[in-house]
Amino acid sequence: MLVPVNWLKKYVDIDINTKELADELTMSGSHVDSIEETNKGVDKVVVGKILEINDHPNADKLVITKVDVGEEELKIVTGATNINKGDYVPIALVGAKLPDGMKIKKSKLRGESSFGMMCSLDELGISSDLIPKEFKDGILILDKEYELGKDIKDILELDEKVIDFEITPNRPDCLSIIGMARETAATLNKELKIPEVKINNQVEDIKDYVNGIEVLDNDLCKRYYSKVVKNIEVKPSPLWMQQRLIKAGVRPINNIVDVTNYVMLELGQPLHAFDLDKLKDKKIEIRRAKEDEEITTLDGVKRDIDDSMLIIADAEKPIAIAGVMGGENSEVSKETKTILIESANFDGRSVRLTSRKVGLRTEASSKFEKNLDPNLSEIACKRVCQLLEDINAGEVIKGEIDVYDKPLNEKSLNLRPERVNKLLSTDLTKQQMIDILNRLEFKAEKVDKNIKVIVPTFRQDIKLEADIIEEIGRIYGFSKIEPKPFKGTLTKGEKSRQRKIEDLVKSKLTGFGLNEIMTYSFISPKAYDRINLPEYSMKRKYVELLNPLGEDYSVMRTTLIPNMLDALARNYKYGVNKAWAYEIGNIFTPKNVPVKSLPYENKNLCIGMYGEVDFYYIKGILNTILESLGVYNVEYMPEKHHNTFHPGRTASVVKNNNVLATIGEIHPDVLKNYGIKERVYALELDLEITSILTNLKNKYKELPKYPAINRDMAIVLDEEILVKEIEKIIKETGGELIEDITLFDVYKGEQIPEGKKSVAYSVTYRSYERTLKDEEVSKIHKEIVELIKDKLQATLRS
Amino acid sequence: MKDKLNSIKDSALQDIKNAKDLKQLNEIKVKFLGKKGELTKVLRNMGKLPKEERPIMGKLANEVREAIENEVTKIEEKLKDELQKAKLESEKIDISMPGKNVPLGHRHPLIQVKEELENVFQNMGFDIVEGPEIETVDNNFDALNAPENHPSRDMSDTFYITNKILLRTQTSPVQVRVMKQVKPPIKIVSAGRCFRFDDVDDTHSPMFHQLECLVVDEGITLANLKHTINVFVKELFGEDIKTRFRPHYFPFTEPSAEVDVSCLECKGKGCKACNGTGWSMEILGCGMVHPKVLENCGIDSEVYSGFAFGLGIDRLTMAKYEIDNIRLLFENDMRFIKQF
The missing domain is CATH 3.30.930.10 (Bira Bifunctional Protein; Domain 2)
Known part of the structure; x- marks a missing residue:
């Protein structure tokens, strides 16, 4: 979420620098990803007025202009094609620096001296995907007669910084400038100045323009609020608005679209403008799509839609995929005279699934999918009308059509102050808790031992007492909570x-x-x-x-x-x-x-x-x-x-x-x-x-006191017989007297008959109770050898 | 006779001194002291001496024998010494030649880090427990209060086996298993494999590793959580490391926080590695166990409270050894593993 700091400052007084602000907000829960400079390296670029445009004697594609930059008039040779006499344009003076590293010098172009350069938005460091179409390949033509020689940095507010916040998914209310202003005000303990929404002049009646709006599937559309504006003149929006949009990462299109985008950024409510005259019967239905229906969205792509998706339709056809993108067939164009402004509240899950299914994720869908406050619809729609009026884009029609069957009311929760202090390990008074909650626009009052908290509807993430405790904790500051070891018996951890x-x-x-x-x-x-x-x-x-x-x-x-x-x-x-x-x-x-x-x-x-x-x-x-x-x-x-x-x-x-x-x-x-x-x-x-x-218990075994006696044997037997058979006989026969059996040679080949092998063992005999006698061992050993010979058809190797 | 004895003595001592090796020395010894040796020969004539001279001569003869024997012993030792020296000299080797290849195995770096972490917690009194890699949706999401709609439940985020069974996406279901089985006080740590729908590339892997920590008891507070994490972080990175707790959001904890540690490079002064902030990226997520999670596991949230935190082992391992490609962890190239 990109927040231009000057925009934020319209709603809350900030008397610390941007770095400090970023740190404060990070520590109250709005994690700052980065702070971006809007001035990418512009210096000595000023406002100039084009006084004359004359042909270049030696070049068809160049012209020679005379430009007034306040203190002097400059001769500038340029290849620009979108300029006219009388235009106000940014002029890079001799000695100026531009973001791409260019330094402007006095130069000669095809034999004619030039003392400066006219600048495009690209040359002023604006990312090309944010530059409006009309200035894409030309010089930036300023929208007003600014003071000549004025630094362009002041006009474009290039000293402004933009903070990029990482907003957690539970806080869709923070996906707006006003939401971040509210967080800022609460964090810094300042007053939040919400703009007054007021339309000065409204005419006629919306009923004469719209033949009804019907929400057929109200499980997926909680509210549909709309107003109409007539006498629309589609043109570029004012430079200040364009600059705000660009800094917030949105490309300016035209005044109508820009105002809806501006209000979306400002208040967090996605809005859409339909060309009312293009709607069949001037009727609107909000319903699930029918099988076989299709729509070409504003990006020019034809999309299949199905009955799992909510759409906006006129009397015969889909005109928008609800909450995702409008249709080409109802798009605002140069010819548009009357618009209907949609400020609706769609079900988050439905928008998310639809957007995924059609493979289209937009600013609007990413906001809707987090479930917005339906009470935002009205103020956002009126705010659009107000701005359209302010910038002379049209005339607002009286009245509105508001389909809102089940209004969302504020929730009331009971907060136990001792529970707060117990969980957070704090020592806050009831009044301190109430103050913090008030800063976040929660209403809170003491009721007996407890606090009754009224949760504003834009905070749908607050459902339980624990959620309120978190709010108090984060605004009070986790950093102020002193770490303490927990009580309990001292144990060593176990491993399975x-x-x-x-x-x-x-x-x-x-x-x-x-x-x-x-x-x-x-x-x-x-x-x-x-x-x-x-x-x-x-x-x-x-x-x-x-x-x-x-x-x-x-x-x-x-x-x-x-x-x-x-x-x-x-x-x-x-x-x-x-x-x-x-x-x-x-x-x-x-x-x-x-x-x-x-x-x-x-x-x-x-x-x-x-x-x-x-x-x-x-x-x-x-x-x-x-x-x-x-x-x-x-x-x-x-x-x-x-x-x-x-x-x-x-x-x-x-x-x-x-x-x-x-x-x-x-x-x-x-x-x-x-x-x-x-x-x-x-x-x-x-x-x-x-x-x-496994048996991991291990006990000491007494070391032998009596000597061992070794006997070797070499036997020849069938090669298919496994040696373990020999070992089995040795063990069974020798019993406890066998201490160790070692196979020390296996041989096949010369002197051994085909199909036979010779194996040699060393057997260690020992008793733990007495010294074994030689004859005794010889007797057992002989017995073993005989058994092997007998059972395994083996012979002794001589 | 006296002269004779003295002359034997002189010539014997002379010969002994000139003996070149042990063999020669032995011959000399025999020549003078042997049964047929010169001294013996002289002594045989003792009987011919007058009675009164015999003791004197006897004494003298013994002195001569003793002198010869002493000299023999002395020279013998000297010769043996020389022999030993010569032998050692001849056994000289080139100690710069390489040592024999004694094979010693190497532990996988990630598993090493996992076990180091487990040991730290075990020493802090946490029991080490493990849970299955294949889990129920209930243990992995529902009981942990994950919103019904949460994108992490999507098939584009999580591997499913049936609509109720999945490959766990976190180690947190082990918390649920423990809380359902054991009455507080609970103090466990659990580490292991987790899975997410990520294609393999230089920075992503569909299998990764988490370590999870859970404490549930009466009167557990956020202050206890901070203390435990501080102890752990200092154990892991050193005494001079600081932490900061940034409020954050996790469905299963409330309040929740992410923890940053001061930059490991500059220790918090601010450098290139930390973008001048003095803080390195968050290393773990934590919070007080959500009362709903406690209730889901049959623990009375009015009586008990708890905290939990978890961290990614893969990233920690990569940071620790400056490994820049996650594929190395799963390729099992011996030349890689042998470095740890």
Whole structure:
């Protein structure tokens, strides 16, 4: 919201500088985004009157002029085409500076000396999208006979600053100069000077001009107020008004449109002027559009409208999209003689949806969509009439047509002063509270112990006592409230067990050299194809977004693997020769398809690695992680049917019949889909099941007092037999005496028959109660070896 | 005999002194002191001496032995020293050659910042809780007093799964969950992923991270909110940082404020980074919990009051590490992550 400070000063006395003003208003709730200078660098440009225009002897496109700038008459050569003898124009004198950096010097144009330059608005630093059509490609012709030689900065008020406020969506009343003046007055504790709305001369009767206005859908139109102005003369509006509009970011069009825009900026009420003579039967209906209706809006675009949208129509056709934009068919033009001024109140939601649907957001729609005060309509309409009269644009017709079925009345709220002081931690008296509320134009009076507050209708955001407390707080000043610690027992915050486990896992992984990554919770459904999940896979039962940003982000992930592979693929593409990464994140499993209730969210850990890694390395990582959580003796079952993984190098990790993880090498077909030409190892661990199995209680175990005895064995057996079968026999047979089993060699090849392998174990025996005897160990060891030979058809390797 | 002993002594000491290495020294030792050594040989002749001379000669012989042995020990130590020195010299390495590559993992910067923030609050006595990423419209909007019409509810702002289920747009629904489950006093912090309908570009991401704080108890005031935030901000940015509370609007708090901290560059003096204002951009939004929100969660707003505040972790992370493109946070380039 752009607020030119001089405009603001018309309604409230401001005796501090703009920077201080901006700070004060920021601290009372109107956040200042920026303060802009209107003088972009104009110096030594003055008013001049063109006395003569003569042909240039050497150039067809140039003329030689004589210009009176007060103290002297200057000869100026120019190429301007829109000037006439007697025009008052801005003259940049020799030595002048212009915003684009130009310095005016005495010069020669085709052999003729020139002592200055006539300026366009563009050259005076006005943004080109704000320059009115008539001055777009020419010199600015001033609208009055200003004093010759007067500095143009004074005429255009170029010393004025413009404050850009960020207005919160609950305060549509602040989207106007008067609204900001009210905030300023309350903040600075000054008087607000509301302009007196008075039309001096009104003639005839509106009933003779309009054959009725009917609101057919009053759920979307709370009020429709209108007046008529005749004998319209459409022309540019006065320079002061144009300058105000330009500074507030609105391009001047003509006097009629400019006045409606001026009042919209001033009071916050969007207005529209129809050419009354163009309305069929001079009738107006406010209704929902019919199917098949269409309208060409003022911007020249033909738009489809439907029965969800409110429109303004005459007896046969739409003439405006309510609250969004008027139609071309009823537009004010040079020929317009009589206008009807619409000052209506449309339903915010309806305007917002309509504006979105037709793809057109205007100043008007952005105001209406925040729900305006219907009581603003009347004063705004009259203010337009007053200004039209003031600038001699037409003659106001007596009377108005006001369709306002359910007038909005002021609300009354009860305020408990002790509640104010309790919540804000202040010590304000009732009178102080009343004073603050009065500054904001709330009526307030003491009733017994409490204060009765009458809320003005332009403050529809005030609904509860708490809202009034906020008003008192912000005008009193949050900065004056002394910070205080709250009472309560001193406690250390708790972290959930799950989070503690996650933190622990992360610290281990960091120690192992894995980097933490973070990826989106949604993925492309095609990712499931890329990781070769079969059609029947449960992981393809996913939660889908209704309105995704695109297919790539359209379904919630049921596995972390695709994102991990994406990340690894990206690193591979970038030429990173080793990537070890992990992510802890949620996967989402629907309870029902289509989704009717919140899905399950499950924390998983995914590890993905390439470079200096093999199956046993990543297995080692998983084992260490699990053991650090007190999860021992998990079982690795070969997993041949998980299509994402290598069928011969993958395992399901099982504990107490729960599958904790899948771990293995990524299938070469999948790697091809991701463009990775290195072996990739990955695992996905269910952290929630893991956390159930986790045992973080750790007790000291007595160190052994008796010596250990080591025995090695080397056996040859079928290569298909998993070594865990051997370990199982060792453990079962040796029982408590087995302290450790170490696999130290696996060999296939020469001296070993085809289809066989040789494995060598070192077994450590120890008792915690006594020194084991050699013979005793030999006996058990022999028993183990015999069992292995017997059960696994193995032979001892000599 | 006496002469003989003295001459053995002299020549032995001489030889020992000239010994070049331990082996030679040992040979010398054997030559003089060994079973067939010269001194032993002399002593074998002791019996031939007159009785009265024997003790004198015996004593002398012992002195000679002792002298030789001492000298051997002395030289032995010297030679061992030299040997050690030579060995160490020969083992010299080029210490400027690179160290072995000991892998150490790196934490994602954003998650690091999130955990740092959580730790600050945990130390201030806040419990750390988490909520689901997929939420109900009720928890995400309705219970938080978001106006029915609010544009943030639009499908162009929020990702929906059904008309009642969505991807949470803020961490605030965790407040609702906690208040519905736990009786005051409540003192929690919750951080996590949130989502909004923003296309991916250099400054936007459809997934972002928030941290949310909630306190509900009897007699909680705006002054308590200010105090808590001041403590937190000082913990985060340092003792010399100031705050200012600007009134603002959030549907779920009343009164509401945004908090600016003094410019981190110039500490409030005014510089280029802060446009000369001395204040950096707002870092968090806060306010007293709206009585309707309390009531929606079954808490009597006449008895209890509370405050809440939230902040964006992504922007804070980017500011902290001067990261200028938000995509870097989600691309997971190892060369990026290894910097943290």
